[in-house]
Amino acid sequence: MDAIGVLMLCPMNNYLEQELDKRFNLFRYWTQPNQTEFLAQHADSIRAVVGNSTAGASADLIDALPKLEIVSNFSVGLDKIDLTRCKEKGVRVTNTPDVLTDDVADLAIGLMLAVLRRICQCDKYVRSGAWKLGDFRLTTKFSGKRVGIIGLGRIGLAVAERAEAFDCPVSYYSRSKKADTNYTYYGSVAELASNSDVLVVACALTPETTHVVNREVLDALGPKGVLINIGRGPHVDEAELVSALVEGRLGGAGLDVFEKEPQVPEELFGLENVVLLPHVASGTEETRIAMADLVLGNLEAHFSSKALLTPVV
């Protein structure tokens, strides 16, 4: 298979890169000084694209690769892929569901605890020597807080299961009510937010869910409410979020994603009621290997004319 051209869009994982290099004719898009020239020269030999949550197969790229057969994504989110164009051109698309569900859900709870119990601030407090001058203040209990989840898919459900172990009443918003759960359903995100102490974004990013967390929702969540974003930056109206936090209209936030990663609004750096992470929700050694193996497995299946492991299109 090492004659098959695979275009990797950005650095994402050393193990994946090495394996792609071993098994295919790997092109590293980010090392090309002139990407237009590169495409003009090599487009015809590229039959697969590997992207992630940062860089994806846009319509332009798909159009520039006439021999493209498959986009195998190193992420579960599909928001960076033009799925419509893929369908039109008969390009298959695979992602990495399930293997990262636990890590993402773990991080959501980790963020809730870090924000409410000020764990990161406490760590900073000790390291700075401040503890010698006085105790850190009392923080906010997590157990029993009402957790509202936007999107009750794999990740949303995994968050719910964990929250239940802390006796947190769980409710959710979804496009439609789920028949097989006992969690309380709300027909709008604003209503969910009004009835939650902690609001978690756990749905896919689509044109409909862009800015699903807006001023109205933030107002409903309120000055004691905490927003946790483990979805995508564009789920939240970031400018509104920043002003709500700076002005004290929102109680706190735990954010793993931002509208323009790796840029993070600097107004947040001085706030003690936020926790800011560099998009690490699936970032464990075990899970990244499992994700890489899925990418490789999907590519090998496709090029051996076998059934794809985790097809989306």
Next chain:
Amino acid sequence: MGQEINGFHHLLNGDGPPLPGGDRPDLLVLRPGLLFKVFEQEFLAKFNVLKAFESPLPLDKYLRDHAQSARAILCEAIVTRITADLLLQLPALELVVADGTGVNHIDLAECHRRGISVTNTGDIFSEDTADYGVGLLIDVMRRISRADAFVRRGSWPVTAEFPLGRKVRGKRVGIVGLGNIGTKLARRLEAFGCKVSYNSRTKKQSAPYDFHPTVVDLASQSDILIICCSLTEKTRHIINEEVLNALGKKGILINIGRGPIVDEKTLVKYLVDGKIAGAAMDVYENEPRVPSELFGLDNVVLSPHRGAFTEEAFFDAFKIVMGNLDAFFSNTSLLTPVSTNE
């Protein structure tokens, strides 16, 4: 200096039921703990609080002059010691109210001899402590505090990569001490897919987790070892070189119990030398002193003894303390008496 609990005082609807009799009864406070400081107004409204700490007199003279009729004492645990000697100076004392869970600072045998009842705050703080244990575990495994610091110093646009963490599901967690805190912690960790086992003074027949007869044995079968037990003569330095060796180079230690349960010097050496993979500590041998060798490490999470300290817990603790005092002064059953008969 007091700590305001915003949003809770208004729930206290005035003083609560008035105590029988006319005058406010005496309540001795040798040294004010956080609970007293936060709710001082409520205590002053119901009791004639004898504030020994505000008197210029030496303590024994103060007690001789002012506390001979005091039937109840509210005490903190950090510095106060309710010794036989102290009790000798309080001939009317019938009730010792501890403002927390632990009663190590109280001579229970002497209280028993004198017929003095002792109350603590029951199970109030165990939920928050268990929550905190989970928070520290996820933080050390997923590097949350380090990542937050990385973002805040502007490193993300410069160094795109942040080191990967470790998956929580499937990890073997060994809990040392399956009491109120350990039990709640176990339940929470099961929801994350951790495999829980434990060591405790005695095997808990109803606990669905594997029991290990020694801490060393538990450590040898654990990826993460969490200390939840109380500090006693038997548990002092129970986490020692042998246990850390058994835990191993990939092992993580989490301490939400008491500092002296761990041989801190050895732990620090093991962390610096890479003989265990990481640690999260809420407690230390000589608080607030923390070994400075830890400050430069990326694989530790350091916390200033805040495992139990939420506004909600303090509010609930206040209600139990006040409830015990109300019960005592109206001759009804104490809410959370501690057995003094060991």
